[in-house]
Amino acid sequence: MLPLVIGDAHAVIGAGADAVMVARGRLVEAVRRLEQRDHPRWLVTSAGAVLRTVAGAGVTVARCWDVAEAHRILHGGWAADPPRVWASLNALDPSSLPTRPGGDLFDFFDDGSSVPDDPASPLRADGHLRVDAFEPSWALGEARLRGLADLLLEVGRRQEAALAHVGPRAVRTAHSESAAALLCVELERDGLPVDRAVAEELIAGSAGRRPGSDAEAAAIRAERDRAVLVHAPGRESTDLRNPLQVRELLAAVGVRVPNTRAWVLEPFRGTHPLVEALLQWRKDERIATTYGYRWLDEHVGPDDRLRGGWTACDGAAGRMTAQNGLHNLPAPLRPAIAARPGHVFVRADLGQIEPRVLAVVSGDRAFAEATRADDLYAPVAAKLSIDRPVAKIAVLAAMYGQRSGSAGEALKDLERAYPVAMRLLDDAYAAGVGRGALRTFGGRRIALGATLAAGEPSGPPVDGAEAQAVDSARGRFARNAVIQGSAAELFKAWAATVRHAVAPSGAEIVLCLHDELLVHAPESSAAEVRRLVVSSLTASARRWTGSDRVRFVVDTSVIHRWSEAKG
DNA sequence: GATTTCACGTA
DNA sequence: CGTACGTGAAATCC
Incomplete structure (x- = not known):
C-alpha cells in the first residue's frame, strides 16, 4: 500500500x-x-x-x-x-x-478545540x-x-x-470494492453517450414541444392535463398532481380506491376512460418532470454525455448507486442512449444472479448442481416434479419472503430438496429479527437498525401487531440483504475485472446497473471486448467463490442503442 | 426552509 | 415477489 x-x-x-x-x-x-x-x-x-x-x-x-x-x-x-x-x-x-x-456559535466551544492540540x-x-x-x-x-x-x-x-x-474473503472484497470506487470516479468523468436529437424527440412525445417561456410551459402542461380532464365534465379544475384530489375525481366517476397508485388503478382500466387517460398522463408527466428538457440541459454535457454522481456501495447491502436518472431511466427513453460513431455498446447482463449467489453463499451442493443449467429453474422444476413457472415463483418466494399469493406446496418441496440453501435464508431472517450479526459472502457487515428507519412507524409505543410487523420487515430486509449484497460483490468484482481487461482495446465501462454492464467500445474491437466480458466473469466468479461448483451465466450483445434487443 | 408523503422509474 | 435506490411535487412541520 x-x-x-x-x-x-x-x-x-x-x-x-x-x-x-x-x-x-x-x-x-x-x-x-x-x-x-x-x-x-x-x-x-x-x-x-x-x-x-x-x-x-x-x-x-x-x-x-x-x-x-x-x-x-x-x-x-x-x-x-x-x-x-x-x-x-x-x-x-x-x-x-x-x-x-x-453556523452554530456553540460549535466553537464544543469541537475539542478548547483543549490546545499539538499543531x-x-x-x-x-x-x-x-x-x-x-x-x-x-x-x-x-x-x-x-x-x-x-x-x-x-x-x-x-x-x-x-x-x-x-473472514477468508474480506481483504479481497476490500480490493474489489476499492476498484469499484475507482470505476465510479471514471463513470462520473466519462458519462454515458446520448443521442441528443433522439432524446429531444422522445421527450417531445411525452412532454410536448420545448417551451420558450414560463407561460408557454404552463399552457403545454394544461394541454396535457386536458386529455384526462375531458373525461370528467364539471371537474376540470382538479389538480392532477394532487393525489387527494385525484382520488376524489376517481370516486366521482365511480372508482373507489384507497390510493391512486398505478397498480391499484390497473384493474379499473376498463371501467372508465378516465382511468386509462390518467395512467397515460402519469407516464408522460414522469418524463416531462423528471426526464424532461431540464434534465437534458442540466445533466447532458456539451459533449452529449449524461453524467451523474456514483457511489460504490449504498448503506444497506452494498449495491452501487447513481444519480441523475442513470439507474432509473424509463425504458421508452433508452433509444436515446447511443454509441458514438465508429463505436458500439457491448451489453452484458448476468442471468439469474440472485439464486446462483444463494447457491454460493449457502454452499448447498444440490442447489449448486442446478446452476449448471443455463436456466436453473428447469432442473429445480424437474427435481420437484412441478412446472417451471411454479418452481421459479417458489424460489423467489423463498429468497424474498412472500406475504401475498401462495407458493404453498412448492415451498415445502423446496425445503426438502435444498435444505442447506433454505436454512441459510431462515437463519438470515432470524438474525434480522433478533438484530444479530450478519455479513455478506464477501464479509460486508449488514447494519441492522441503522438503515431501516424509513419504512417503520415512528410513533413511540407500538402495539403487538406493529412490533411484529417491524420484526418481519427486519427479517425480510436481512434475508434480502445477504443475497443482494453478495450479488453486488460478485458484480463489482466482475466489473473491476472487465475494466482492466477491456482497457487495451480502447473500451470503457459507461454504465453499471446491478447485474448489467454497458461497455462503450470501438467497433473494430467489439468481438474481442465481448469475449473479454465473458472470460472476466468466469475468472472473477472463480476467484470470488473459490471454486467452479456454481456456474454463472452472462448474456451479451453488440448493439448501437441501449434499447436494441438482446442476442 | 427543511422534512415527510405520495408516486414511480430501475434492478 | 420482496428489497434497495433516486427523483419531483405537494403537503406538512417548525
Whole structure:
C-alpha cells in the first residue's frame, strides 16, 4: 500500500523515510510515472476525494485501497469519514466524534478545540482525529503531510488486519470494492453517450414541444392535463398532481380506491376512460418532470454525455448507486442512449444472479448442481416434479419472503430438496429479527437498525401487531440483504475485472446497473471486448467463490442503442 | 426552509 | 415477489 495524501500546495507519496513530497502541479505526472513503474496499490482516504483530479487528467490508476470502502465492509452503513474510521480502529466513543463547525456559535466551544492540540498532529487531545485533518485547509506544510501519510498507512494496515480476521474473503472484497470506487470516479468523468436529437424527440412525445417561456410551459402542461380532464365534465379544475384530489375525481366517476397508485388503478382500466387517460398522463408527466428538457440541459454535457454522481456501495447491502436518472431511466427513453460513431455498446447482463449467489453463499451442493443449467429453474422444476413457472415463483418466494399469493406446496418441496440453501435464508431472517450479526459472502457487515428507519412507524409505543410487523420487515430486509449484497460483490468484482481487461482495446465501462454492464467500445474491437466480458466473469466468479461448483451465466450483445434487443 | 408523503422509474 | 435506490411535487412541520 502506497499512501497518497493531497494537501494545499503539496502532496505526499509514501510514508516514513520513503515519503516523497510533490508539488501539486507535478502530482499527476508523478502518479503516472509511479503507476507505470511500480503498479502500486494507492492508499487513499477515499478514491472519490483523492484520485478525482488524477483521473480527470486522464491518468488511470489500476489499484487502490479505499479506506472509506474498507470501513463500510468492516462496519456496515455508509458513514466513513476519516475521524469515524479512526475512532472505530481505536475503540473511541463514536458519540464524542468531532463535528464540523457549522453556523452554530456553540460549535466553537464544543469541537475539542478548547483543549490546545499539538499543531503538528492531526490528533486532538482526546485522541480523536480532526474533522479537517485530510483537507487542504489543515493539510499544509511538510511536517503535517508526512504525519498524515504515516497515520494513513497505519489505518490501512490495521484495516487489512481487521478484515483478514473477519473472514477468508474480506481483504479481497476490500480490493474489489476499492476498484469499484475507482470505476465510479471514471463513470462520473466519462458519462454515458446520448443521442441528443433522439432524446429531444422522445421527450417531445411525452412532454410536448420545448417551451420558450414560463407561460408557454404552463399552457403545454394544461394541454396535457386536458386529455384526462375531458373525461370528467364539471371537474376540470382538479389538480392532477394532487393525489387527494385525484382520488376524489376517481370516486366521482365511480372508482373507489384507497390510493391512486398505478397498480391499484390497473384493474379499473376498463371501467372508465378516465382511468386509462390518467395512467397515460402519469407516464408522460414522469418524463416531462423528471426526464424532461431540464434534465437534458442540466445533466447532458456539451459533449452529449449524461453524467451523474456514483457511489460504490449504498448503506444497506452494498449495491452501487447513481444519480441523475442513470439507474432509473424509463425504458421508452433508452433509444436515446447511443454509441458514438465508429463505436458500439457491448451489453452484458448476468442471468439469474440472485439464486446462483444463494447457491454460493449457502454452499448447498444440490442447489449448486442446478446452476449448471443455463436456466436453473428447469432442473429445480424437474427435481420437484412441478412446472417451471411454479418452481421459479417458489424460489423467489423463498429468497424474498412472500406475504401475498401462495407458493404453498412448492415451498415445502423446496425445503426438502435444498435444505442447506433454505436454512441459510431462515437463519438470515432470524438474525434480522433478533438484530444479530450478519455479513455478506464477501464479509460486508449488514447494519441492522441503522438503515431501516424509513419504512417503520415512528410513533413511540407500538402495539403487538406493529412490533411484529417491524420484526418481519427486519427479517425480510436481512434475508434480502445477504443475497443482494453478495450479488453486488460478485458484480463489482466482475466489473473491476472487465475494466482492466477491456482497457487495451480502447473500451470503457459507461454504465453499471446491478447485474448489467454497458461497455462503450470501438467497433473494430467489439468481438474481442465481448469475449473479454465473458472470460472476466468466469475468472472473477472463480476467484470470488473459490471454486467452479456454481456456474454463472452472462448474456451479451453488440448493439448501437441501449434499447436494441438482446442476442 | 427543511422534512415527510405520495408516486414511480430501475434492478 | 420482496428489497434497495433516486427523483419531483405537494403537503406538512417548525
